[in-house]
Amino acid sequence: MMEHIEYFIYIWPDLFKGLIVSLQLSVGALLLGLAIGLPMALMRTYGRGLVKTLAVMYIELIRGTPMIVQLFLIYYGLPDMGILLDRLPAAIIALGINSSAYQAEYFRGAILSIDEGQGLAAQALGMTKQQAIVNIILPQALRLVLPPWSNEVIYMVKYTSVAFLIAVPELMARGKMLISKTFKPLETLFWVGVIYVIVLSIIAKIVDMVERKLAIPGFQMSREDY
Amino acid sequence: MGINFAANKVLASIPYLLGGVWITLQITVLALALSTVLGLLLSLLRVYGKGIFHRFSLIYSRLMRSLPLLVILFMLYFLGSEIIDIPAYWAIVLALAFHSAAYQSEIFRGAIQSISKGQMEAALALGMSKYQGIFSVILPQALRRAIPYWANEATIVLKDSSLAYALGVTELMRRGEYVSARTSQPMLTYIIVGLIYLILTYAFTKSMNRIEYKVRIPGLER
Amino acid sequence: MPKPILRIENLHKKFRDTEVLKGLSLTVYEGEVVVIIGPSGTGKSTLLRCINRLTEPDSGDIYLEEQKIEPGKSNFSQIRQQIGMVFQDFNLFNHLTAVQNVAIGPIKVKKMDKKKAYDLAMKELERVGMAEKAGNYPAELSGGQKQRVAIARALAMDPKIMLFDEPTSALDPELIGEVLEVMKDLANAGMTMMVVSHEMGFAREAADRIVFLEDGVVAEEGSPEKIFNNPERERTREFISKIARLNSGGDDRGLNNK
Numbered sequence: 095m096m097e098h099i100e101y102f103i104y105i106w107p108d109l110f111k112g113l114i115v116s117l118q119l120s121v122g123a124l125l126l127g128l129a130i131g132l133p134m135a136l137m138r139t140y141g142r143g144l145v146k147t148l149a150v151m152y153i154e155l156i157r158g159t160p161m162i163v164q165l166f167l168i169y170y171g172l173p174d175m176g177i178l179l180d181r182l183p184a185a186i187i188a189l190g191i192n193s194s195a196y197q198a199e200y201f202r203g204a205i206l207s208i209d210e211g212q213g214l215a216a217q218a219l220g221m222t223k224q225q226a227i228v229n230i231i232l233p234q235a236l237r238l239v240l241p242p243w244s245n246e247v248i249y250m251v252k253y254t255s256v257a258f259l260i261a262v263p264e265l266m267a268r269g270k271m272l273i274s275k276t277f278k279p280l281e282t283l284f285w286v287g288v289i290y291v292i293v294l295s296i297i298a299k300i301v302d303m304v305e306r307k308l309a310i311p312g313f314q315m316s317r318e319d320y
Numbered sequence: 321m322g323i324n325f326a327a328n329k330v331l332a333s334i335p336y337l338l339g340g341v342w343i344t345l346q347i348t349v350l351a352l353a354l355s356t357v358l359g360l361l362l363s364l365l366r367v368y369g370k371g372i373f374h375r376f377s378l379i380y381s382r383l384m385r386s387l388p389l390l391v392i393l394f395m396l397y398f399l400g401s402e403i404i405d406i407p408a409y410w411a412i413v414l415a416l417a418f419h420s421a422a423y424q425s426e427i428f429r430g431a432i433q434s435i436s437k438g439q440m441e442a443a444l445a446l447g448m449s450k451y452q453g454i455f456s457v458i459l460p461q462a463l464r465r466a467i468p469y470w471a472n473e474a475t476i477v478l479k480d481s482s483l484a485y486a487l488g489v490t491e492l493m494r495r496g497e498y499v500s501a502r503t504s505q506p507m508l509t510y511i512i513v514g515l516i517y518l519i520l521t522y523a524f525t526k527s528m529n530r531i532e533y534k535v536r537i538p539g540l541e542r
Numbered sequence: 543m544p545k546p547i548l549r550i551e552n553l554h555k556k557f558r559d560t561e562v563l564k565g566l567s568l569t570v571y572e573g574e575v576v577v578i579i580g581p582s583g584t585g586k587s588t589l590l591r592c593i594n595r596l597t598e599p600d601s602g603d604i605y606l607e608e609q610k611i612e613p614g615k616s617n618f619s620q621i622r623q624q625i626g627m628v629f630q631d632f633n634l635f636n637h638l639t640a641v642q643n644v645a646i647g648p649i650k651v652k653k654m655d656k657k658k659a660y661d662l663a664m665k666e667l668e669r670v671g672m673a674e675k676a677g678n679y680p681a682e683l684s685g686g687q688k689q690r691v692a693i694a695r696a697l698a699m700d701p702k703i704m705l706f707d708e709p710t711s712a713l714d715p716e717l718i719g720e721v722l723e724v725m726k727d728l729a730n731a732g733m734t735m736m737v738v739s740h741e742m743g744f745a746r747e748a749a750d751r752i753v754f755l756e757d758g759v760v761a762e763e764g765s766p767e768k769i770f771n772n773p774e775r776e777r778t779r780e781f782i783s784k785i786a787r788l789n790s791g792g793d794d795r796g797l798n799n800k
Contacts, residue, residue, distance in 0.1 A: 158475075158518040160482035162493060163510055170500065171507035248386070255388035259486060266390055279398035287391050294386035438633035441596050442692075446647040446699060447623030456650055460637045539636050539681020 102285050105272050109289060112268030117293075119185055119254040119264060124247060126190025131197030138198065139205050140227065149198070156195035161256055164188045169260045185257035193250055200242040204235040237308055244301035248294055265289060330508050333499040340495035341516060347409070347481045347491060351416035352474055358417065359424025366425060367432050368454065377425065384422030389480055392419055397487055408487035420477050427473060431466035432458060464532075464540050471528035475521045482517070492516060544571040546607075547703050547734045548593065553602035555588055562588045563599070564758035570703065575735045577745040577766075580755035581781060586738040587630075589755070590705045593736075594625045606702065623651055626696030626704040631712050632688040634680040640691045641667060641676035644698045651699070659698075666694035670724045686717030690724055697728075704728070706737040740785050746770065754778050 137149035156164065165188040172179060179187065208231050216226035255266035263271075269286040273279045365377040384392070393415040400406025406414070435458050443453035482493040490498075496513035500506040548570040555563040562585040570576050578586050591597040593604055595613050604611045611621050634643050644663035648654040654662070667673045670690040680688055689709055696704055706725065710718040722744045729735060729748040739745070745752055745766055752769040754762040762769065762778045773779045 155514075155518065158521040159514045160479040160493065160517055162482045162485060163496075163514045163517060166497070166500075166506065167510040167514065171510050174505070174507040252386070252388040255390045256483070258390065266388065269391075270394075273398075279401075280395065283391060283395045283398065287387050287395070290388060290391060291383065291386045298386075436631075436633075438629060438631055439635060442627075442629065442633035442635065442695075444596060445594055445622065445625070445627040445629075446695070447619045447651040448647075449619060452650050456646065457635050457637075461635075464637065537637050537681075538679045 098281065101276075101278065101281055105276070105282060105285060108268050108272055109265060109285065112263060112265035113289060113293065115182070115262065116251065116254045116264040116266075119182075119189060119257055119262070120247070120251045122186035123189035123193050123254070124250055126186065127193030127197045127246075127250075130191065130194035132201055134194060134198035135201030135205065136227070139202050140223075153195045153198050156192060157199070161188070161192045161253060162259060164192055165256060165260060181257075181260055181262045185254075185260060185262045189250065189254060189257070192253075193246060196246055196249075197243065200239050200246065201235065203242070204238040205231060207238060208234050240301075240305050240308065244298075244305065247297060247301060251294060251297060252290070326503050326505050327508055329503045330499060330505045330512065333503070333509075334512065337492060337495050337499065337513065337516065340490060340492035341520070343489065343491040344478070344481050344484075344493075344520075347413055347416070347484060347489070348474075348478045350413045351420065351477055351481065354413070354417035355420040355424055355477070356470070358421035360428050362421060362425035363428035363432060364454065366429050368450070381422045381425050384419055385426075387419070389415060389419050389483055390486060393483060393486065408484070408489050411487060412481065412484035412489055416477055416480060419480075420473060423473050423476075424470065427466050427469045428462065431462040431469070434465060435461050461540055464535055464537065467528065467532045467535075471525060471532075474528070475524055478521060478524065479517065544573065546570070546605075547572050547574075548736070549605040550589075550593070551603045551605075553589070553592060553604070554600045555585065555592060555597065556600055562758055563592070563602075565602070566755075566759050568753065568760060570734060570736055573732045573734055574750045575729045575733075575737065575748050576751050576753055577749040578736065578738045578753045578755055579740060579745070579781070579785070580761075584755045585758050586755055587707050590627070590707050590736065590738060593705060594622050594627055596627075619651065623647075623699050624702045626699060626701035628689070628692050628696055628704065628706045628709045630708040632680070632685070632692045634683075634688050634692055634695070636680050639677050639679055640672060640683070640694075643680070643691055644695045647695060647699050662698055663694070666698045667691070669697065669727075670694045671720075684717055685713045686720045689713065689721045693721075693724055693728075703734040703736065706735065706739065708738050708740075710739065710741055740788075742770075742785060754781070756781075 134149050134153060137145050138153065141149060165185065168188045168191075169179065169181070169184040172184075212230055212234065213223075213226050216230040217223070221229065254264055257264050258267040258270065261267060265286060269282050272282045276282065362377045362380060365373045366381070369377060393411060396406060396415050396418075397408060397411040400411055439457050439461070440450075440453045443457045444450070448456065481491060484491050485493040485497065488494060492513060496509055500509040503509065546569050548568075550566060550568045553563050553566045554561070562583075566585070566589065568576075578589070580586055588597055592599040592602075593611070595611065595618075598613070606621050606624060609617065609621060612618065634640075635646065638646060641660060641663045644666050645656075645659040648659040648662060649656055664673060664676060667676055670693050672687060672690050672694060675683060675687060675691075680691075683691065693704075693709075709725070710721050713721065718741070722741060725735070725737070725744065726748050737744075737749075749766050751763060752766050753760055754769065754773075754775075756777060762773060762775050764773075769778065770782060773782065
């Protein structure tokens with residue numbers, strides 16, 4: 095038992111550095127995903143013609159392909175076109191683009207679930223369509239989107255481990271490096287796993303608290319449902 | 321000229337890539353078969369199980385859903401090399417299966433719990449055993465409801481099978497990397513690889529929609 | 543002396559802190575139609591559900607003919623089969639057509655040959671006037687039609703007694719008549735029935751005995767004649783007149799139109 099703890103104390107500084115990178119990746123990707131995802135959702139829901147088609151194509155293209163393909167396209171493919179990115183920004187961009195498509199669908203689902211009468215009532219008050227979307231629909235939809243969005247947070251933290259495949263020194267990569275140094279694969283992976291489980295349960299707790307804080311009566315949508 | 325030549329080499333590698341599709345599909349189908357059985361079992365333990373069975377299912381689901389697939393994958397892989405011999409191919413199949421089973425158990429649980437309590441009561445009142453009630457009354461309804469969510473999870477398994485790349489299994493993604501290295505055309509290669517994945521997920525989603533439509537029953541829509 | 547079919551002795555049931563049944567005893571005889579009435583929360587539904595053990599009572603014994611009903615005993619399923627139950631919200635199996643709903647009990651529980659089971663199911667559907675809808679799914683039927691199929695489903699098990707748990711209270715008023723009609727036919731055919739219902743018209747016409755449940759025990763019982771016109775207890779009289787007012791005029795819905 096003692097030696098396991100000692101081993102953990104030995105590898106912890108490295109794993110901690112990796113964890114910080116994992117969290118940076120997650121935050122960066124989630125924010126980028128939000129910045130692209132929300133406009134995509136609006137384009138797909140309210141857009142017409144080319145605008146709508148573009149949004150649909152973007153979302154379905156991303157959702158239909160593995161994250162690792164997107165990562166390799168950006169990290170190995172873009173230099174073909176003269177765009178050279180460092181590992182970390184390449185990973186954040188790839189993960190962010192991936193997340194944006196899923197976030198767009200969560201937003202769209204939430205917008206569509208807002209009763210049509212809400213928009214009509216707003217227009218009956220004399221609001222323009224834009225005003226109705228911004229003032230009436232979105233504030234409601236953003237609350238509804240919280241449960242699926244918190245799922246996306248947890249997904250994203252897990253999937254940052256894919257960045258290890260382009261040697262971003264995040265948690266998984268640190269674990270692999272330690273394995274080649276100490277030749278203790280199972281023990282190392284065990285502790286890596288423990289860190290993921292603990293960090294994710296803390297994040298889940300925080301998200302739960304935020305959800306409860308922002309809850310409005312009659313606006314519950316259970317995250318456990320699906 | 322040079323570029324065209326290289327591009328032609330990429331195009332000439334398409335049959336090689338398609339060979340990788342075959343392995344990708346094998347991994348996906350095996351993982352799905354295992355994870356569906358396991359996920360269904362876990363959901364039944366979760367809903368109908370008592371004490372330790374219920375707890376086991378709950379903890380399994382929580383744990384697997386908070387571990388990245390890559391961590392599970394490498395654990396199985398190294399476990400394989402240290403204790404029992406699991407080749408990389410089976411490590412990815414099992415890792416996908418164990419990981420997805422957790423998500424599927426939540427899907428099936430949700431579907432089972434969406435069936436009203438009266439259905440089981442009516443079955444019991446007819447003299448059916450609980451077991452008969454589950455298999456003749458609850459599951460035929462719950463599984464129909466679960467189809468679209470299961471189909472979504474299945475495409476995730478298909479896409480995640482690309483992580484077999486990390487173990488050097490020569491499925492589609494790994495073959496893509498070989499082609500990219502040989503031709504020095506990563507952009508074109510990965511676009512083609514991406515398109516192949518897109519076709520696979522699209523075809524799968526469409527056929528699941530057809531199945532959902534075929535087995536639909538009025539009043540049991542999602 | 544008529545033969546007792548169902549004998550309930552000293553039944554107790556508590557939910558959390560509320561005692562719903564407080565030592566209730568009741569015997570139902572062969573061919574008898576017993577209608578159970580009483581204020582809400584007095585355990586009418588709980589009583590029915592305790593009989594076939596959808597709800598487990600805390601204490602008390604229930605006998606079907608001479609057999610004690612005990613879960614865990616080898617003949618428990620057999621006893622349950624002999625007690626037909628009709629629910630307030632129908633509980634038809636949503637994934638099965640009407641005829642499949644009726645046939646599944648005989649097939650799965652009695653291991654009856656499929657062909658025979660479907661023939662039987664069609665016969666029972668005819669009996670409740672639902673033969674034309676045999677191939678329809680529950681979602682394609684009206685509430686009244688659903689309840690008639692549910693009655694056929696219970697009948698297909700050839701029960702010794704039928705329990706009806708507020709069979710018409712989830713129905714739109716215009717659909718109540720068709721269900722009561724079927725129940726009346728059953729009563730006339732000699733089926734032993736225990737009915738929780740406030741349909742006074744049905745009670746007056748079809749019941750042999752009315753049982754007034756209050757506070758978890760049988761407060762008063764007797765012929766419809768006595769309970770409706772001449773109850774012994776003031777509470778019973780109050781309750782009857784309240785129900786009559788609620789039903790005002792509609793108390794023999796569908797029964798006088800034939």
